[in-house]
Amino acid sequence: MAQIINGKEVSATVKREVAEDTARLREEKGLKVGLAVVIVGNNPASRVYVNNKKKACEEVGFQSFEYALDENTTQEQLLDLVDVLNRDDRVNGILVQLPLPKHIDETAVINAISPEKDVDAFHPVNVGRIMIGNYSFLPCTPAGVMRLIESTCTDITGKQCVVIGRSNIVGKPQAMLLLQKNGTVTICHSKTKNLKEICLSADILVVAIGRAKFITGDMVKEGAVVIDVGMNRDENGKLCGDVDFESAEKKASYITPVPGGVGPMTISMLMKNTLTASKQQAGIE
Numbered sequence: 001m002a003q004i005i006n007g008k009e010v011s012a013t014v015k016r017e018v019a020e021d022t023a024r025l026r027e028e029k030g031l032k033v034g035l036a037v038v039i040v041g042n043n044p045a046s047r048v049y050v051n052n053k054k055k056a057c058e059e060v061g062f063q064s065f066e067y068a069l070d071e072n073t074t075q076e077q078l079l080d081l082v083d084v085l086n087r088d089d090r091v092n093g094i095l096v097q098l099p100l101p102k103h104i105d106e107t108a109v110i111n112a113i114s115p116e117k118d119v120d121a122f123h124p125v126n127v128g129r130i131m132i133g134n135y136s137f138l139p140c141t142p143a144g145v146m147r148l149i150e151s152t153c154t155d156i157t158g159k160q161c162v163v164i165g166r167s168n169i170v171g172k173p174q175a176m177l178l179l180q181k182n183g184t185v186t187i188c189h190s191k192t193k194n195l196k197e198i199c200l201s202a203d204i205l206v207v208a209i210g211r212a213k214f215i216t217g218d219m220v221k222e223g224a225v226v227i228d229v230g231m232n233r234d235e236n237g238k239l240c241g242d243v244d245f246e247s248a249e250k251k252a253s254y255i256t257p258v259p260g261g262v263g264p265m266t267i268s269m270l271m272k273n274t275l276t277a278s279k280q281q282a283g284i285e
């Protein structure tokens with residue numbers, strides 16, 4: 001039976017570290033850390049995410065600046081706001097909550113954020129930095145996954161790592177981070193043939209597909225570390241991952257639950273990136 005990786009606990013540790021560092025920066029250097037969060041429209045899920053981010057800012061001692069814009073905000077108005085925030089010294093990190101309403105080009109908005117304040121690490125400059133291994137910010141979800149793997153004391157070097165999903169925000173950067181830790185990495189996607197066979201080779205299996213309970217215990221190698229990034233609703237409307245937890249936990253050595261696994265890590269890594277941004281902008285790091 002697998003040991004459960006407790007994402008809430010690991011996330012609380014990261015937030016505690018960030019809070020201590022933030023308090024020290026304030027005392028020793030008089031620095032305040034600020035995160036601007038921009039939300040456009042009334043998507044209820046986005047509202048929840050934004051509220052959680054505000055709460056996390058309070059917990060770690062950051063100033064948070066919220067900009068809640070009307071659904072009908074034009075792309076030009078949003079780009080103007082990003083421009084103002086890029087030049088606002090109180091703001092160390094800028095996060096524009098996705099998805100944006102359909103009439104706004106998300107790529108144009110991401111590209112407008114100053115790479116130094118791009119704490120989501122979605123800007124092409126930061127994506128490129130991740131590719132060459134010389135980065136300031138890691139994308140929050142994959143960085144959270146790395147921290148969870150680290151919490152199991154698993155040495156990634158030489159391990160067969162399988163990432164299922166190749167999105168720009170999870171799968172692709174996840175694969176790069178595992179590669180940088182000397183894993184032997186295979187990336188799978190919807191066109192992959194013999195998925196089961198590849199999964200069964202994985203010492204470390206990271207699943208980011210978006211399909212409820214898709215990976216079953218018979219696809220998991222005995223003793224594997226299984227990280228489930230998925231967030232779905234099952235047939236009863238209950239939150240569940242991409243991994244069928246019940247069957248997979250019988251094979252894995254470590255496994256993340258949903259909820260309470262990867263989810264809580266994403267926000268704490270955002271806090272960590274914002275702190276890093278403030279230090280860099282102050283010339284401390």
Ligand code: NAP
Pocket residue numbers: 141164165166167168169170171188189190191192195208209210211229230231232262263264266
């Ligand atoms: P996405 O952009 O929709 O990408 C899904 C990926 O899964 C694609 O690369 C797709 O392949 C692949 N895929 C789909 N069906 C597959 C199949 N049958 N076999 C193998 N691969 C398949 O999703 P995402 O943004 O990466 O998110 C993935 C999941 O993680 C979602 O449930 C999302 O809600 C969750 N998520 C959670 C957090 C968190 O904080 N916990 C953060 C981000 C995302 P193709 O490229 O070939 O289409």
